Amino acid sequence: MIDESMDKEQMKLPPQPWEFRSKPTWQRLIIMLGGIIVNVLVGFLIYSFVLMGYGEKYLPASELKNGVWCVNDVVTEHIGLKTGDKILTINGVEPATFEDMQEQIFYATKLDVERNGETITLEIPTDLIGKLIEGSRCPMFLPRIPFTVGGIKDGYVAGNSDLKLKDQIVGVNNQEIKYYDQFKDVFTSFANQNVELNVVRDGQKMNIPILVPDSAILGVSPYQYSVLELEKEGVYKTKTVTYSFFAAFPRGVEVATEKLVNYYKQFKLMLNPETGAYKGMGGFATISKLFGSEWVWQNFWEKTAWISLILAFMNLLPIPALDGGHVMFLMYEMITRRKPNEKAMEYAQIAGMILLLGFMLYANTDFLRF
Secondary structure (H helix, E strand, C coil): CCCCCCCHHHHHCCCCCCCHHHCCHHHHHHHHHHHHHHHHHHHHHHHHHHHHHHCEEECEHHHCCCCEEECCHHHHHHCCCCCCCEEEEECCECCCEHHHHHHHHHHCCEEEEEECCEEEEEECCCCHHHHHHHCCCCCCEEECCCEEEEEECCCCHHHHCCCCCCCEEEEECCEECCCHHHHHHHHHCCCCCEEEEEEEECCEEEEEEEECCCCCCCCEEECCCCHHHHHHCCCCCCEEECCCHHHHHHHHHHHHHHHHHHHHHHHHHHHCHHHCHHHHCCCHHHHHHCCCCCCCHHHHHHHHHHHHHHHHHHHCCCCCCCHHHHHHHHHHHHHHCCCCCHHHHHHHHHHHHHHHHHHHHHHCHHHHHC
16 A cells, blocks of 8 residues: 555555455455554543543532632633632533533633622633643642641741641631632731731641731742642542443543543644644653653553544544545545545655654654753
């Protein structure tokens, strides 16, 4: 067959019965779709076994009763979302989980939130992804967390106080602070005053005297809670769904389908210059970062399944040199009942290879710099 090997000498010889080009069109179509089908099956099987072994754990959207914590200025500036806003619907659909919120916003045009008891509709700009890529690239928002001391910086008032790691600051002068994001506004109102930090240490309440400086900077960093720790603290309740051997497979199909649909949506965004999503195209270095800095088997298998599905999708694209390109020519042959011109297929193969190499070079530009 005419493929990336470009073996023209073999193509000049009479077709042998065992050769690909001697087989009926429908058999050649099955062969060309074989790799794509196996990639999809591998993704589906891995997701199924991951669900069977680890279950499915998530944070229900209903748990975010007091809204979200906006940690990315792009979201505040260009959407108008504020810390404490409770996300009600995204494009008119109520999100089921916190993870759904993070992903569905990319494909949406409007957001309905509850703010101070009122429902407000926020418009999502077309180029939101491009602005996020140009910005800090941190998450758009997170679940709100208690203010627990995760680090104390030298040279600030906290370093000269009796504050200790893991202290939970619950108020200033008995003015309640439930979440970390509330602290700055409360603390600033006491600039140049002696105050008492209301702290919980090892389950015991205590007060720590402190002088609030002009800058109103305490000099501590928040403790980074995991979802499990937040659940243990009683802040949120996660939901875990376990699956038997037989129940895991239909759910595995659903998860694989959801991932493929979302990737198709992302691909459409990449092709639309107005979204700016193409700026986030990544290569080998980006793929390696997907697996994280620590080895976690569940994460490894989930990312492996996802990459397998991506390979299936990309390989189905009607670009010569990919399986999808060969499928395109085979469909032409099935419809017209005549084989495409071999010289035309050779030129198409060369053009497809140049296009793919160009994409690969562009995607790996940052990687090649290092």
